[in-house]
Amino acid sequence: MLTSKFSSCSNIYTFILLFLLLNIISLCSSIILPTTLILPVTKDSSTLQYITVIGQRTPLIPVNFTVHLGGASLLVDCESGYNSSTYKPVLCESKQCSFAKAEYNACGSFCLSKPRPGCNNNTCHTLDGNPIIDTYTGVELAEDVLAIGSKPVVLVSQPKFIFTCIRSFIMTHLAKGVTGIAGFGHNSTISIPNQLASLDSKFTNKFGICLSSSTRSSGVIFIGSTPYYVYNPMIDISKNLVYTPLVKNTFTTSKFSEYHVKVSSIRIAGKNVPLNKTLLSIKQGLGGTRISTTTAFTILHTTIYDAVKTAFINALPKNVTIVEPPTKQFGLCFSSKNIRNTNVGPDVPVIDIVFHKKSAFWRIYGTNSVVQVNKDVMCLAFVGQDQTRAPSIEIGGYQLEENLLIFDLIEKKIGFSSSLKLQQTSCSKYEKTS
């Protein structure tokens, strides 16, 4: 049952002002439910994390969250400055505890300090954590008021939104001012899209991410049903996507909710890159391909990286000079002198990620495949790394930017758009200006 309220007043004009929401709701008479919620996302220039603002607590305050696509819950630092009169721990064996299908269904009755958010006796616990430092721990489940979205803002207050409460020391290496991790995972009832859909079926267990490549203008996460519009001109960017099935990884428990796809090959300038196919499937939780918003540049298993690098060099025009990488981060750099610019970025060989069948591929153009590191040098924006204990391919933020990805959690499939720049539009044009 839906008990969330929201306002469709046009006078909410900046998202940061959402703490004024309660006043605005009381001023508005028209209450219409949106079918699609808009969540602005900014890119932090120092950590390259994608940040969104969600209102929480009473009194309602804006809280900064790092977006974690495969996160199981809305994870909040409850130790530093969590102050709310509506915080309510989820009790052991309660309705909310069984709804959350808490991993291990652990009942915590051992908080030795005086009660505070994250530390109460007889409360429902689950396992969650910080993917950036790869650290997971038992966390207290709790409920509180939530205000999510921009123009309109949806207020979830009755019932309240279930989240997880964690100690501060786990929340390190997050961008400055961030005190939580917003999880959009598929295999968790309390992730943002699944929990909103359970509050109101209008939010159809579907969402789309469209990350901005700029640290100055926001991109967007659409939650709910398509169409997903950008403006000037108005285009439904959810059309003509290539879909591939979501692949389950049921081995590593804390990563149940991550998004995996089946990559069957990689093509560079139309030619297949020779790859060890064993690495492309998930075996006992390892290998395969994951999509990750907490990885800045796509990470490839070293042998895949070496093959991609060789194929990319071979496909570059002969008048492009390979140079010593000026930064340790990247393994292949070249002079940008003879490289033209196009509307989809530097004119370099296109990289196709081919999914479960040959006709389903996602094309990566220069704007997402190379990065200009200084005036004369650009580098292949992929990182080679020992991935023996991780997915063989982790598709990261730089490759996802200015593309729309749709995650359909009912049909269990993921849609990829080719660069929106081909349509002369961008992820930052989600706001209707007229």
Ligand SMILES: *[C@@H]1O[C@H](CO)[C@@H](O)[C@H](O)[C@H]1NC(C)=O
């Ligand atoms: C918490 O909020 C209450 C009521 O709004 C206020 O009286 C109190 O000073 C706040 N405490 C802190 C530590 O901010």
Ligand SMILES: *[C@@H]1O[C@H](CO)[C@@H](O)[C@H](O)[C@H]1NC(C)=O
């Ligand atoms: C939890 O229970 C223990 C043992 O009864 C008690 O010492 C502790 O103060 C309680 N903690 C809270 C947060 O209520």
Ligand SMILES: *[C@@H]1O[C@H](CO)[C@@H](O)[C@H](O)[C@H]1NC(C)=O
């Ligand atoms: C959230 O991020 C914004 C923008 O970086 C910043 O101005 C604000 O202080 C942050 N909020 C907190 C509570 O740190």
Ligand SMILES: *[C@@H]1O[C@H](CO)[C@@H](O)[C@H](O)[C@H]1NC(C)=O
């Ligand atoms: C998570 O995956 C398990 C195992 O495949 C499945 O039984 C369960 O229903 C899934 N939960 C959600 C919320 O998708």
Ligand SMILES: *[C@@H]1O[C@H](CO)[C@@H](O)[C@H](O)[C@H]1NC(C)=O
């Ligand atoms: C392919 O990769 C697997 C897993 O790392 C490895 O066991 C196998 O030896 C590799 N095959 C070849 C031909 O290199």
Ligand SMILES: *[C@@H]1O[C@H](CO)[C@@H](O)[C@H](O)[C@H]1NC(C)=O
């Ligand atoms: C570099 O080579 C490409 C492809 O062979 C050619 O189209 C381009 O004109 C050349 N550029 C210069 C500056 O010579």
